[in-house]
Amino acid sequence: MTDTILADLTVVEVSAFIAAPVGGMTLAQMGAEVIRIDPIGGNIDHGRWPLAPNGASLYWAGLNKGKRSICLALNTDQGREIAQALITQPGAGRGILLTNLPASGWMSHASLAARRQDLITLKLTGNHDGSGAIDYTVNCASGFPLATGTGGEPVNHVLPAWDIAAGLYLATGLLAAERARQRDGQGREVTLALSDVMLATVANLGYVADYQVNGAIRPPMGNDLYGAYGRDFPTHDDRRVMIAAISNRQWRAIGKATGLSEKLAMIGPMLEVDLAEEGGRFAARHAISAVLAPWFAKHTLAEIGAAFEGSGVLWGPYQDFGQLVTQDPRCSTANPIFATIDQPGIGRLLTPSVPLRFAGGACPPPLPAPRLGEHTDAVLAERLGLTMSAIGKLHDAGIVAGADGH
Amino acid sequence: MTDTILADLTVVEVSAFIAAPVGGMTLAQMGAEVIRIDPIGGNIDHGRWPLAPNGASLYWAGLNKGKRSICLALNTDQGREIAQALITQPGAGRGILLTNLPASGWMSHASLAARRQDLITLKLTGNHDGSGAIDYTVNCASGFPLATGTGGEPVNHVLPAWDIAAGLYLATGLLAAERARQRDGQGREVTLALSDVMLATVANLGYVADYQVNGAIRPPMGNDLYGAYGRDFPTHDDRRVMIAAISNRQWRAIGKATGLSEKLAMIGPMLEVDLAEEGGRFAARHAISAVLAPWFAKHTLAEIGAAFEGSGVLWGPYQDFGQLVTQDPRCSTANPIFATIDQPGIGRLLTPSVPLRFAGGACPPPLPAPRLGEHTDAVLAERLGLTMSAIGKLHDAGIVAGADGH
Numbered sequence: 001m002t003d004t005i006l007a008d009l010t011v012v013e014v015s016a017f018i019a020a021p022v023g024g025m026t027l028a029q030m031g032a033e034v035i036r037i038d039p040i041g042g043n044i045d046h047g048r049w050p051l052a053p054n055g056a057s058l059y060w061a062g063l064n065k066g067k068r069s070i071c072l073a074l075n076t077d078q079g080r081e082i083a084q085a086l087i088t089q090p091g092a093g094r095g096i097l098l099t100n101l102p103a104s105g106w107m108s109h110a111s112l113a114a115r116r117q118d119l120i121t122l123k124l125t126g127n128h129d130g131s132g133a134i135d136y137t138v139n140c141a142s143g144f145p146l147a148t149g150t151g152g153e154p155v156n157h158v159l160p161a162w163d164i165a166a167g168l169y170l171a172t173g174l175l176a177a178e179r180a181r182q183r184d185g186q187g188r189e190v191t192l193a194l195s196d197v198m199l200a201t202v203a204n205l206g207y208v209a210d211y212q213v214n215g216a217i218r219p220p221m222g223n224d225l226y227g228a229y230g231r232d233f234p235t236h237d238d239r240r241v242m243i244a245a246i247s248n249r250q251w252r253a254i255g256k257a258t259g260l261s262e263k264l265a266m267i268g269p270m271l272e273v274d275l276a277e278e279g280g281r282f283a284a285r286h287a288i289s290a291v292l293a294p295w296f297a298k299h300t301l302a303e304i305g306a307a308f309e310g311s312g313v314l315w316g317p318y319q320d321f322g323q324l325v326t327q328d329p330r331c332s333t334a335n336p337i338f339a340t341i342d343q344p345g346i347g348r349l350l351t352p353s354v355p356l357r358f359a360g361g362a363c364p365p366p367l368p369a370p371r372l373g374e375h376t377d378a379v380l381a382e383r384l385g386l387t388m389s390a391i392g393k394l395h396d397a398g399i400v401a402g403a404d405g406h
Numbered sequence: 407m408t409d410t411i412l413a414d415l416t417v418v419e420v421s422a423f424i425a426a427p428v429g430g431m432t433l434a435q436m437g438a439e440v441i442r443i444d445p446i447g448g449n450i451d452h453g454r455w456p457l458a459p460n461g462a463s464l465y466w467a468g469l470n471k472g473k474r475s476i477c478l479a480l481n482t483d484q485g486r487e488i489a490q491a492l493i494t495q496p497g498a499g500r501g502i503l504l505t506n507l508p509a510s511g512w513m514s515h516a517s518l519a520a521r522r523q524d525l526i527t528l529k530l531t532g533n534h535d536g537s538g539a540i541d542y543t544v545n546c547a548s549g550f551p552l553a554t555g556t557g558g559e560p561v562n563h564v565l566p567a568w569d570i571a572a573g574l575y576l577a578t579g580l581l582a583a584e585r586a587r588q589r590d591g592q593g594r595e596v597t598l599a600l601s602d603v604m605l606a607t608v609a610n611l612g613y614v615a616d617y618q619v620n621g622a623i624r625p626p627m628g629n630d631l632y633g634a635y636g637r638d639f640p641t642h643d644d645r646r647v648m649i650a651a652i653s654n655r656q657w658r659a660i661g662k663a664t665g666l667s668e669k670l671a672m673i674g675p676m677l678e679v680d681l682a683e684e685g686g687r688f689a690a691r692h693a694i695s696a697v698l699a700p701w702f703a704k705h706t707l708a709e710i711g712a713a714f715e716g717s718g719v720l721w722g723p724y725q726d727f728g729q730l731v732t733q734d735p736r737c738s739t740a741n742p743i744f745a746t747i748d749q750p751g752i753g754r755l756l757t758p759s760v761p762l763r764f765a766g767g768a769c770p771p772p773l774p775a776p777r778l779g780e781h782t783d784a785v786l787a788e789r790l791g792l793t794m795s796a797i798g799k800l801h802d803a804g805i806v807a808g809a810d811g812h
Contacts, residue, residue, distance in 0.1 A: 049633030168574030227455030
């Protein structure tokens, strides 16, 4: 795949769980060769739930698509020597390590840079002082769980949002560091703390400033939008929909599509707010909802969809994961990011590529995850030039392992 | 700042709201020159809540840090001509447009590529067919709101997680496309649909596969972790903490730090589960919580912190946004990503840099957002070589505007 966007980039990943694997996968899905090194038998995430009936981890398969997998006895000097050799391979576009494991000892930047001076390492930690944290223990500190739901008790998000963002920061930082190395020949040690991703984001979104400037702490307000109009409504057939209006055009579209423009227009003078402004609509949101709710309660999801089709209303139905897979055409092969492919060890799965679409098809199609150790022999031969005989000896000595431990 | 990571990269951003601005800001925070073009008076997001008492948008300031701001009359041919000239400037590391606005007409890839053949455009849309969607209307379809909270009604996350992820995908895709252009000289049109970010992520995390393989739809389970042990507990002083154990080491640390190892060990035989496995701990989570809850109820947050200090327990307190700013040392200038700087038009704010830390300080320090139009004259002079006299005429004709409309 020499014509893919990142065809000439090689990244070695020593990782577990979500964030670092998402970073590596994003690059692999744009054509980079991402070699994930695992200890023999797999890392701590290899059996993570959800599982297929045969015990294969659907989680691991989802987060390691498009990578090559090699298993090394990382508790032996010889296994570590092979890992170091792979990480510090000479050549442009190589010499890059991505990890969320404690990068000390043989995997420290200093130790690896002794073998390749212009090495780039990206290391994810929990906190900036190196202490441990995961998405859940970062999220509770963020302020969001206490602003989610209707108040009283904190509500955790289920999406591991900080892990996802951290993975994408790692991919961005890796490409930035490698771009700089092309210019100046310098290696770089880059660190990212999961809690810093949270802290920077909370500040970027204005929550820190809102407290510092206004002393304001955003309260929970259910599914209402803050600072604009939007919320969810139950439908006649017991579904739910979300609607939102940010622009005036979107706001007018709601009135027009529901036939309630005149009634909605009464709210402005009644509450002395300007409904031509986002903030006015936010202030009047309960009155607006009171006017709209009966309309949603009278119509089925299908009727609502028909009324909103082509209307310019921003809306969507709530769906559970099953409805998403079975009823949303965006979650099907009708969407160019998806294909149904064979995931070795699991079966036929609807599988996404990277969501970025490069005109001209310069990214690989949706790719499966490797079997654990699937590329052990190939990587040792292609990347380190080992002979079949040498590779066989490493297997015999338990220094390397192939597909699923064989 | 010629020695920053992305010093020789120039990106023109024509954007609003969160996702595209986050993408541009991330690059600006690594040293790229990001020129945000707005219509005179600002784009639709310029007055978005939360606001400072003087009406300045804390939201806009948070999402546009480190950029240069130029205001053009984009509804005039002359204003568009200037925008096109800025976007298609010759030179390596230039000729890159990042936008989430409808990129048609003068801002289409084809129209711009007629002026610079190797142009790179990154365009964010709502859905892959070009139709509109925002974080709220994408999120409702994702399955997560129906899996969040304790069930019954859907719960929206408050963090605009899909926007944040989309912004970081845009930054990644931009660097990937520019890297490829350095190699092959080719421009690229890159599109990203916000709903595709959601769909790819839901699939990457195994939810699509879990439905396809097992017919399983993840139910809401409050603040419990799925597939491992973790949840929140109220403390003696009416605070709440989150604890989690992914690894066996973290699991054992909970028993040791609370002095409840022996009682916890009784659960395995009692429920016939293996507590040395994540899945076993998940299955036994209610019994585990029953043993742990009285311990948390008996201790204050400070006592719990002292007991867990250095213990290897993964935990954190729930904090609201105010507690985050006032009580968490990570959210202060003790953390290297933060500095307190002057945000023009607003005042002194605790402000983050990019959370990625490059050893050797190769990223700019925390930067403020520009005033709207602050760099209009400078950009026209430096980038397009216009004379002061020519710039003055553009002001007089209402084609350009400087800081805050002057």
